[in-house]
Amino acid sequence: MTDPVDTPAPDETAPAHPVTGLDDVVHQRVRLGILTIAHEARRVEFVYLRTQLELTGGNLSQHLGVLEAAGLVQVEKGYAGRRGRTWITLTAAGDAALAAEIARLKQLIARVETANGQ
Amino acid sequence: MTSEAVPAGGDPRRLLADARDLARRVRLAQRVTWLPLLMLALVTFGAIPVYRFGHEVLSDCQAASDGQVCRVWLRDAQFYWWTALMLAYVVIAAGYLRVARARGLGTRVLPYVLTGVAFVVLSAGVTAALLILGDPYYPNVPPASVQFLLRLLDPAGAIGLALLGSAGFALAQRLRRPR
Numbered sequence: 001m002t003d004p005v006d007t008p009a010p011d012e013t014a015p016a017h018p019v020t021g022l023d024d025v026v027h028q029r030v031r032l033g034i035l036t037i038a039h040e041a042r043r044v045e046f047v048y049l050r051t052q053l054e055l056t057g058g059n060l061s062q063h064l065g066v067l068e069a070a071g072l073v074q075v076e077k078g079y080a081g082r083r084g085r086t087w088i089t090l091t092a093a094g095d096a097a098l099a100a101e102i103a104r105l106k107q108l109i110a111r112v113e114t115a116n117g118q
Numbered sequence: 119m120t121s122e123a124v125p126a127g128g129d130p131r132r133l134l135a136d137a138r139d140l141a142r143r144v145r146l147a148q149r150v151t152w153l154p155l156l157m158l159a160l161v162t163f164g165a166i167p168v169y170r171f172g173h174e175v176l177s178d179c180q181a182a183s184d185g186q187v188c189r190v191w192l193r194d195a196q197f198y199w200w201t202a203l204m205l206a207y208v209v210i211a212a213g214y215l216r217v218a219r220a221r222g223l224g225t226r227v228l229p230y231v232l233t234g235v236a237f238v239v240l241s242a243g244v245t246a247a248l249l250i251l252g253d254p255y256y257p258n259v260p261p262a263s264v265q266f267l268l269r270l271l272d273p274a275g276a277i278g279l280a281l282l283g284s285a286g287f288a289l290a291q292r293l294r295r296p297r
Contacts, residue, residue, distance in 0.1 A: 029133060036137040040144040043224030052143060087224075102137070105130040112130075 025070045026101045030055065030063050035098040038073060038090040046086035064088065072097050148225045153213045157206040158277075161199075168198040180257055187257045196245060200238050203277065207234035237279050244271045 026032060033053050038044050050060050067073045072094035076087045090098070172194030179188040211227040218225040248268075255264070269275050 029136065032133055032137055033140050036140045037144055040141045041148070041218070041223040042226055044144075045222030048147075048222030052140060089224075102134070105134050108130040109134070 022104055023097060023101060025066060025072065026097045027104075028063075030060075031067055032098075032101060034063060034067060034088070035072065035090060035094055035101075038088055039095060039098055043087050043089045046088065049088065067094070070097075144223060147221045147223055148214070148218050150214055150217045153217075154210050157210055161202045161206050164202060165195065165198060168195050172198070178256065182257070189253065189256060191249070199274070200242055203234060203238050207231050241271045241275075244268070 026035065030053055034049060037049060037052065041048075046057075046060065046064075049055075050057060053060065055063075064073065064075060068075050070093075072091055074089045074091055076089065078085055078087065169192070172192065175191040175193050176188045177191075179186050181187075208231070211231045214225050214227050253260070255261075259265075260268070270279065
């Protein structure tokens with residue numbers, strides 16, 4: 001039996017690694033792109049997202065479904081003349097999640113740069 | 119070599135760069151720079167006949183060494199600028215919304231409209247106060263600092279202030295964006 005003193009206890013005062021706080025829903029290239037565009041535009045149409053993110057309609061729908069289920073975006077369907085249109089709006093939770101993700105990415109970059117500099 | 123974990127979503131630098139690029143593309147798609155410039159030109163040209171044929175209100179005329187000194191209120195021009203500025207702001211906001219919507223995007227216009235309306239109201243308030251309370255320096259010329267303030271709140275000065283306010287808002291928006 002090993003002496004428990006030999007095992008280094010995790011330092012509870014040390015700041016958590018930024019990776020531990022990453023949200024799997026947001027930390028994904030396409031979904032981060034959807035949130036960024038919706039944040040910038042306030043409201044964005046499905047077709048604009050599909051074109052900018054170079055996705056198929058089905059693929060984009062899946063990602064939007066994930067974000068909508070997490071309460072990060074709101075999807076509204078309507079009509080412009082006779083054409084059906086789908087508008088995506090960022091929710092307050094989505095705005096906060098995007099800000100948190102950007103902050104974590106910056107922390108990660110800073111950490112890697114600090115480690116490389118040593 | 120570092121012991122840093124590689125996140126499943128990809129290289130953080132690449133993710134941030136992609137986000138910045140997408141935000142930049144949205145801003146470009148929302149931009150309708152020609153519309154405010156066109157409105158400014160129309161409003162300025164529209165002021166020419168108003169100044170030429172508009173009515174001036176003269177009051178409180180007093181004899182001076184080389185003629186007369188009167189209070190002058192360019193009433194028609196003043197009303198023209200306030201109305202034209204409000205209309206210009208509404209047209210610009212509606213134009214931005216329309217163009218952005220046609221491109222599949224929304225856009226924030228309310229702060230721009232509120233800034234413009236606030237300056238028109240402020241300018242009207244100062245003019246009304248001067249009319250009601252009277253110019254305390256009359257018939258002498260006010261000091262340079264007072265003249266500067268009055269010029270700033272003139273309709274033409276209010277355009278400059280509104281543009282500065284809009285630039286400040288745009289800067290604040292930019293600081294909120296992913297960088």
